[in-house]
Amino acid sequence: MKELVFVGLGLNDEKAISVRGLEETQTANSVFMELYTSLLPGFSLERFQTLSRKKVAMVSRRNLEEENGVVILEAAAKGKTVFLVPGDPFVATTHLSLRIEAEKRGIRCRIVHGASIISAVVGLCGLHNYKFGKTVTVPFPENFSETPYNVISQNKKLGLHTLCLLDLKTDEQRFLSVREALESLLAVEQKRKERAVTMDTLAVGAARVGSETPLVKADYVKNLLEYDFEGPPHSLIIPGDLHFMEAEALIAFAGAPKTLRDVVR
Amino acid sequence: MKELVFVGLGLNDEKAISVRGLEETQTANSVFMELYTSLLPGFSLERFQTLSRKKVAMVSRRNLEEENGVVILEAAAKGKTVFLVPGDPFVATTHLSLRIEAEKRGIRCRIVHGASIISAVVGLCGLHNYKFGKTVTVPFPENFSETPYNVISQNKKLGLHTLCLLDLKTDEQRFLSVREALESLLAVEQKRKERAVTMDTLAVGAARVGSETPLVKADYVKNLLEYDFEGPPHSLIIPGDLHFMEAEALIAFAGAPKTLRDVVR
Numbered sequence: 001m002k003e004l005v006f007v008g009l010g011l012n013d014e015k016a017i018s019v020r021g022l023e024e025t026q027t028a029n030s031v032f033m034e035l036y037t038s039l040l041p042g043f044s045l046e047r048f049q050t051l052s053r054k055k056v057a058m059v060s061r062r063n064l065e066e067e068n069g070v071v072i073l074e075a076a077a078k079g080k081t082v083f084l085v086p087g088d089p090f091v092a093t094t095h096l097s098l099r100i101e102a103e104k105r106g107i108r109c110r111i112v113h114g115a116s117i118i119s120a121v122v123g124l125c126g127l128h129n130y131k132f133g134k135t136v137t138v139p140f141p142e143n144f145s146e147t148p149y150n151v152i153s154q155n156k157k158l159g160l161h162t163l164c165l166l167d168l169k170t171d172e173q174r175f176l177s178v179r180e181a182l183e184s185l186l187a188v189e190q191k192r193k194e195r196a197v198t199m200d201t202l203a204v205g206a207a208r209v210g211s212e213t214p215l216v217k218a219d220y221v222k223n224l225l226e227y228d229f230e231g232p233p234h235s236l237i238i239p240g241d242l243h244f245m246e247a248e249a250l251i252a253f254a255g256a257p258k259t260l261r262d263v264v265r
Numbered sequence: 266m267k268e269l270v271f272v273g274l275g276l277n278d279e280k281a282i283s284v285r286g287l288e289e290t291q292t293a294n295s296v297f298m299e300l301y302t303s304l305l306p307g308f309s310l311e312r313f314q315t316l317s318r319k320k321v322a323m324v325s326r327r328n329l330e331e332e333n334g335v336v337i338l339e340a341a342a343k344g345k346t347v348f349l350v351p352g353d354p355f356v357a358t359t360h361l362s363l364r365i366e367a368e369k370r371g372i373r374c375r376i377v378h379g380a381s382i383i384s385a386v387v388g389l390c391g392l393h394n395y396k397f398g399k400t401v402t403v404p405f406p407e408n409f410s411e412t413p414y415n416v417i418s419q420n421k422k423l424g425l426h427t428l429c430l431l432d433l434k435t436d437e438q439r440f441l442s443v444r445e446a447l448e449s450l451l452a453v454e455q456k457r458k459e460r461a462v463t464m465d466t467l468a469v470g471a472a473r474v475g476s477e478t479p480l481v482k483a484d485y486v487k488n489l490l491e492y493d494f495e496g497p498p499h500s501l502i503i504p505g506d507l508h509f510m511e512a513e514a515l516i517a518f519a520g521a522p523k524t525l526r527d528v529v530r
Contacts, residue, residue, distance in 0.1 A: 008380065010283055010378065010380075011378060013285075014284075015283065015284040015285035015288065016283050016284070016285060016378070017283065017284055018275055018280065018281050018282065018283055018284070018379075018380065019279075019280040019281070019282055019283070019284060019287055019316070020278075020280035020281060022284055023280065051284070087384075088380060088381075088384040088385060088388055089388055090387065090388025090389070090391065090394075091384050091387065091388060091394050092394075093393050093394070093510075096391055096510065096514055097510075099391070099517075099518070100391075100513060100514065100517045100518075103517050103518070104517075110477065111385075111388060111389060113275065113276060113281070113380035113384070113385040113388070113474075113475055114283075114380055115273065115275075115283065115353060115378035115379055115380055115381070116380070116381065116383075116384035118381075118383060118384045118394065119352075119353040119356050119378070119381035119383045119384055120353060120376075120378040122355065122356065123353055123354055123355025123356060123376060123378070124355070124376060126355070126361055126364070126365075128358050129355075129356050129357075129358070129383065129400060130399065130400050130401060130402070131399070132399065132400070133398055133399055134395065134396070134397065134398055134423075134425060135394060135395050135397070136395060137395070154423070158399075158419070160399060209378075210378055212375065245358075245361065245362075248365060249361055249365065252364075252365045252368050252369075253364070253365075253368070
């Protein structure tokens with residue numbers, strides 16, 4: 001049967017895959033994996049292969065983007081093929097074109113979902129999901145853009161929080177840090193003066209979400225700039241208006257300053 | 266050790282839990298579960314107990330909201346306790362107060378994330394995650410509110426998509442359908458005339474996300490009203506401006522009318 005199953009690896013390590021995702025892998029004819037769209041810092045390919053009892057073929061950005069995933073499509077045309085992707089498979093838009101091409105070729109596609117940073121970081125810091133506006137990615141300085149600042153500013157005008165995903169280049173082992181992201185936003189603030197991200201803005205940094213020791217810290221930007229979030233990956237949230245329960249959650253789960261209680265309505 | 270581990274059950278059935286979540290359950294002293302904040306239509310408690318080799322105590326809304334989860338807190342004060350929750354544990358805000366109370370009592374809290382409708386439905390229909398605005402829940406007619414319409418209207422003005430979660434009352438086996446949600450939005454349209462949701466608006470309905478046979482259908486509201494999405498749970502997306510790749514994805518994955526190609530920029 002021509003079949004391509006996109007399986008989410010979830011966050012951090014090889015045991016974040018769902019029981020069903022593992023079963024699909026164990027019963028596949030061919031198994032492919034990419035680890036370049038996100039960093040899973042605790043992931044071991046060797047341990048995953050032991051767990052799944054399968055030899056996994058790693059695919060590169062080049063295999064997928066320049067060669068249009070032809071190696072995966074050819075395997076899927078012969079029999080059940082599993083493609084393992086960090087997080088939930090289509091939160092990054094990278095693999096949508098592979099799925100469109102597979103459907104065109106008459107290959108049945110299925111998705112086995114995994115945990116995503118999108119929902120995980122929200123829960124970890126205790127902010128309310130329905131109070132988030134548009135999400136944005138903060139790029140590396142060489143790809144500097146004012147878009148993240150604009151998104152934060154627009155969300156704030158509506159009282160909404162902004163989840164900022166931080167760019168990464170896994171092939172170069174480069175991962176944008178909370179500090180670098182804040183510096184990039186402050187640079188735009190200097191020009192625009194909309195007060196969307198100043199030294200006195202409350203922000204929440206998170207590191208290694210999904211691991212056994214995730215780090216979440218809420219504080220004013222001037223303090224977060226000095227805070228050591230240690231190893232990647234990092235994420236950043238710029239809150240909009242806080243509900244008093246959200247302030248309590250940030251104090252309890254993210255070590256936010258208790259003075260936060262005085263500023264929420 | 267005083268420990269409370271919130272474990273996400275993911276979507277649809279008992280095999281959506283992560284391998285780590287299952288291991289945490291297998292090694293816990295006490296295991297609790299709630300199934301009232303979301304519907305997992307393929308879930309079997311019996312199969313889950315076989316899988317986890319644990320007796321699971323079900324907790325009700327009353328146990329958690331009126332009695333403040335005291336039964337869970339008392340177990341966690343004695344040893345490692347796992348609390349199993351549909352989806353990703355804190356996407357619904359319901360359990361944040363339990364976590365705050367546990368932290369106050371010196372109980373260490375950890376989270377094992379699960380797949381959430383928030384990321385899953387986005388990927389399933391092929392829309393781009395970073396183009397979603399604020400999420401909203403559409404309530405039952407007896408709790409009618411104009412908020413969902415307002416959120417959609419505001420998001421649309423910004424060109425953004427809106428994910429509408431549909432209300433449910435698991436104890437009464439009542440689940441809002443795509444049709445009911447659209448009718449509720451059209452009722453507001455009649456008064457407000459902002460053209461946020463008309464008969465000619467493109468919308469995307471999804472049912473049983475996370476199952477082996479999820480149903481996703483994109484069409485104009487007038488057609489979706491007649492479409493049979495079958496069993497619950499349902500979700501609804503009202504797209505804002507579409508990127509041409511999003512239009513292609515809706516055509517390929519959600520059977521959207523091909524005329525959509527003519528309207529995207």
